[in-house]
Amino acid sequence: MIKVSDVAYARFAAPDLDRMETFLLDFGLTRQHRDDNSLYMRGTGPDHHLHVTHLVDEPGFIGMAFNANSMTDLDKLSKVDGALAVEQIDEPGGGHRVRITDPNGFQVETIFGQETLDPLPVNELIGPDHGPGHPRVHDVQRTEKIPCPVLRLGHVVLNVLDCDTMDEYYRSHFGFLQSDIAFVPGSDDELALVFLRCNKGKEYIDQHSLLFTKAKEPGLAHIAFEVEDINALFVRHEYLQTKEYEHSWGIGRHTPAANIFDYWFDNYGNRVEHFFGGDLLNEDDPTRTRHRK
Ligand SMILES: [Fe+2]
8 A cells, every 4th residue: 555654743632731732741751732622742853743732621542643654655545444534633733634434433644745843952961871982971960850852752662452454564565574473372363462663765764663562452552752862761761750650661672673761651551661772674684583482
């Protein structure tokens, strides 16, 4: 069908925008737009926004957006069963989109032509990592515990009822490629876990922009923001501790993708991750299968 190029942003609902914004500022995002009914937060990269919150009584995850490569691709996608017509996005950042609801009920937007912004400076409070062979001689560092900006939205992870259905749907509709998979224990063909990367040909891209894990209830597992280096990840961890947010998991290193991770909960129980590093793959990489006992 088409090949999307990246994950663009995630949408949430919350009954109190101040409460959501407070967490996101502490997590390292920057306000791009705020009105009575919605909040748009950006990273330091050129994307207009990475995180959208709508004022709604019931908090929750609404869906996510992917970047398309052209209006032609949006036209093509709009012809798919269940897709809505191409429409102008009547929101900050503009652009066009096609909306579609996937087999597990998640709202998926595919967008093109959204406004881009001048990048923001990355906080350089943290010096290089001095290890053996690089002694810190007369190079005194006193790191403040403050939020440091995140760069971009790296991936979305969804709990899904049927990994095989979702895997087939996203590969055939959006051009995703399998990076790593794992089967349900005792099965040779039923997926329990599938890491999907975008197909940008020979260009090297994140090992996953999307990950499905088999679960009894569909829902958001987490969204993940990339940070500039491992030192920043540790410093931000301590800053979030001082604010007494609920910690989830980490700091650690994943096996597939091998990125460094740190998971927290926002003020409405959505899991959000800071990550650094990770495998970069292109169209030539095979699917890697992990066998679980
Ligand atoms: Fe993650």
